[in-house]
Amino acid sequence: xxxxxxxxxxxxxxxxxxxxxxxxxxxxxxxxxxxxxxxxxxxxxxxxxxxxxxxxxxxxxxxxxxxxxxxxxxxxxxxxxxxxxxxxxxxxxxxxxxx
Amino acid sequence: xxxxxxxxxxxxxxxxxxxxxxxxxxxxxxxxxxxxxxxxxxxxxxxxxxxxxxxxxxxxxxxxxxxxxxxxxxxxxxxxxxxxxxxxxxxxxxxxxxxxxxxxxxxxxxxxxxxxxxxxxxxxxxxxxxxxxxxxxxxxxxxxxxxxxxxxxxxxxxxxxxxxxxxxxxxxxxxxxxxxxxxxxxxxxxxxxxxxxxxxxxxxxxxxxxxxxxxxxxxxxxxxxxxxxxxxxxxxxxxxxxxxxxxxxxxxxxxxxxxxxxxxxxxxxxxxxxxxxxxxxxxxxxxxxxxxxxxxxxxxxxxxxxxxxxxxxxxxxxxxxxxxx
Numbered sequence: 409x410x411x412x413x414x415x416x417x418x419x420x421x422x423x424x425x426x427x428x429x430x431x432x433x434x435x436x437x438x439x440x441x442x443x444x445x446x447x448x449x450x451x452x453x454x455x456x457x458x459x460x461x462x463x464x465x466x467x468x469x470x471x472x473x474x475x476x477x478x479x480x481x482x483x484x485x486x487x488x489x490x491x492x493x494x495x496x497x498x499x500x501x502x503x504x505x506x507x
Numbered sequence: 508x509x510x511x512x513x514x515x516x517x518x519x520x521x522x523x524x525x526x527x528x529x530x531x532x533x534x535x536x537x538x539x540x541x542x543x544x545x546x547x548x549x550x551x552x553x554x555x556x557x558x559x560x561x562x563x564x565x566x567x568x569x570x571x572x573x574x575x576x577x578x579x580x581x582x583x584x585x586x587x588x589x590x591x592x593x594x595x596x597x598x599x600x601x602x603x604x605x606x607x608x609x610x611x612x613x614x615x616x617x618x619x620x621x622x623x624x625x626x627x628x629x630x631x632x633x634x635x636x637x638x639x640x641x642x643x644x645x646x647x648x649x650x651x652x653x654x655x656x657x658x659x660x661x662x663x664x665x666x667x668x669x670x671x672x673x674x675x676x677x678x679x680x681x682x683x684x685x686x687x688x689x690x691x692x693x694x695x696x697x698x699x700x701x702x703x704x705x706x707x708x709x710x711x712x713x714x715x716x717x718x719x720x721x722x723x724x725x726x727x728x729x730x731x732x733x734x735x736x737x738x739x740x741x742x743x744x745x746x747x748x749x750x751x752x753x754x755x756x757x758x759x760x761x762x763x764x765x766x767x768x769x770x771x772x773x774x775x776x777x778x779x780x781x782x783x784x785x786x787x788x789x790x791x792x793x794x795x796x797x798x799x800x801x802x803x804x805x806x807x808x809x810x811x812x813x814x815x816x817x818x819x820x821x822x823x824x825x826x827x828x829x830x831x832x
Contacts, residue, residue, distance in 0.1 A: 429814040438765050438790025441815035442782055445792050449780040449819055467781045474785050 417499050421451050424496055430486035436478060440490065443471050443478075447497045460504030468504075472497045531810040532667060535559050535822060538570030538729065538773025539604065539798030541591070542578070551802055552591060554826035559804060560596040562822065565667065566644060567595050567804075570773040570796060571604025571678060571729030580611035580619045582627065589632055592639040599640035600672070603628055603661055604729040604773065605680040621683070622693060633660035649708045659704045664712050669722040669811050673712040675705040675753065677728040679774040681736070682749030698749065706756045713760035722811040723767040726757065731774035731795060733783050742784045761788040767816050769794065769807075776800055780819055794819060802827050 433440055450468045454460055460468065475494050482490060537559075541552035559567060573588035574580075585607060592599045608628055611619035636651055637643040649662035656662075664673045684698045709726065716724050733739070736748035742758070744751035761768040761784075768791040770783075776798025783793045797803040804822040 435765075436789070437814070438767055439785075441767050442785075442790055442792045444815040445817055446780055446782055448815070452819075463779065467779070470782070470785065474789070 413499070413502075417496070417503055418455070420492065420496050420499065421455065424448070424451075424492055427489060427492070430489045432483055433486045434482070436481070439474075440478065440486070443475055444490075444493055447471050447475075447493050447500075450500055451496060454500055454504060460500065465501065465504060468497055468501055472501070530668060531808060531813075532565045533562075533806050533808045535562070535564040535567040535804050535806050536570060536727070536771050536794070536796050537567065537804035537822075538796050539572040539776050540802050541573075541588075542575035542799035545587075548799075549587075549591070551824065551826040553594070555802055555804060555822070555824040556591070556594055558825055559822060562806065564597060564806065566598040566600060566638070567640070568672075568674075568727050568771065569599060569601045570727060570771060571602050572606040572773060572798075573601075573604065574606050575799065576606045576610045577613065577615035578606075579615075579617040580607065580624050581617060585624070585627060586631060589639065592632075593641065595640040597640055597642045598638040598644040600638045600644075600646070600663070600665075600674060600727070601632060601661075602674040602727055602729055603632075603676055603678060605678040605683065609678060609680050609683040622697060625697075629658070629660050636663075638663075649704060653707065653711070656704045656707065659701070659708070662704060662708045664708075666716075666719075666721065667809075669720065670725065670809055671712065671716040671719075671721045671723070672725045672727065673709065674727045675709055676701055677705055677730045677732070677750065677753050679730045682730060682753075684747070684749030702749070702752050705753050709753065709756050710760055713764055717764055721766070723769065723809070723816055724761075724764060725769045725771060727771045728753075729773055731772055733793070734775065737783075739783070742787045757791070758784055758788045761791045765790060767792065767814075769817055771796065771807075773798060778803070778805060778821065792817065797821075 446467060450464050453464060479490060541548035569592060574584060578584060592601060608621050608624040610616060611621050611624045636646050636648050638646055644665060646663035646665050648660055649656045650660040661676045662674060730750060732750035732754050736745040744754055770791060770793045773796050775795060777795055778797045779795050781793055784791055796805050802824045806820045806822050808818045810816060
């Protein structure tokens with residue numbers, strides 16, 4: 409699932425909820441935990457409310473921007489995990505704006 | 508497997524301040540309630556307390572503002588709020604807000620001397636080194652462990668396994684800083700003394716937590732520091748912000764701690780989870796809880812063994828409309 413569309417969201421969220429935290433995250437683990445926490449909070453809100461409000465859109469955009477900057481530094485295992493976070497966030501933004 | 512949205516709550520085992528092995532647990536945070544006339548506000552708040560008790564969190568943190576800014580700051584009302592806190596089935600850890608003391612000078616609030624109200628709160632909410640609630644927990648208080656900071660009985664810390672909890676008395680209304688501190692002014696002296704106490708307490712708590720190899724630190728305050736006076740682009744605070752010193756200490760200590768830091772606060776009554784300092788302290792997640800309008804709470808599940816460690820679930824008040832934002 410590399411591109412995906414908003415119909416993939418529930419499945420992607422399910423996969424992410426079940427995924428184990430990567431082992432070799434490196435020195436930016438704390439920052440990555442925060443990014444994951446905040447994106448996941450937006451996802452939980454979206455699946456409850458079926459939309460994202462402007463404040464959450466802004467928060468999500470900020471997270472994705474910072475995630476893009478971190479991704480090139482990650483090794484393969486954490487990269488898979490955080491690519492999924494990025495994809496989840498991107499699809500949430502698209503779906504959230506459509507509601 | 509992660510338990511990101513786990514709702515099964517751990518029972519009220521209050522073996523806090525132990526080095527117990529990492530285990531998932533859930534606590535609750537709320538603040539800025541109950542507001543309004545007793546006849547309306549108290550029944551609704553009691554319903555929320557009953558719902559929280561039903562879920563059996565290991566403890567609850569009240570983040571201050573136990574009454575509206577225009578409700579009278581009478582002894583009676585302040586004692587009623589304390590008694591409501593004592594009706595939580597497990598432990599209730601309380602950090603004060605501005606409504607119950609700094610704003611008490613307002614005519615509608617009874618034109619009280621704020622410092623007199625602060626003394627009253629310290630006397631009646633913090634008589635011993637134990638929390639409120641029906642199963643109080645033992646707290647380590649700044650007043651008891653730091654010479655020179657004896658008045659600050661409300662600044663406390665405790666830990667559950669490898670997760671440390673720290674309360675600091677940082678309140679809305681710009682932390683009781685009304686313009687540049689004026690030498691000789693009681694309010695200014697109060698602000699300066701409390702701000703120093705908070706910064707020292709926070710720094711010491713981070714140092715002790717790091718030395719104890721804590722996996723995460725939760726900081727609980729009342730104030731929303733991220734309104735006027737905060738520049739989110741630069742992640743800096745204006746010189747006249749009453750939060751500048753505390754926030755800079757928080758950023759510095761969170762940076763060096765590196766592991767997850769959770770900042771809990773209330774004040775603006777809007778449930779949100781965000782990163783206030785993505786560049787200077789990217790490991791810090793901020794959570795603001797609901798307030799009086801919704802009168803909901805937030806359940807926070809902590810799983811030290813399973814990053815990203817913190818998950819958040821609304822605890823909706825059955826007495827009020829179910830609103831998530």
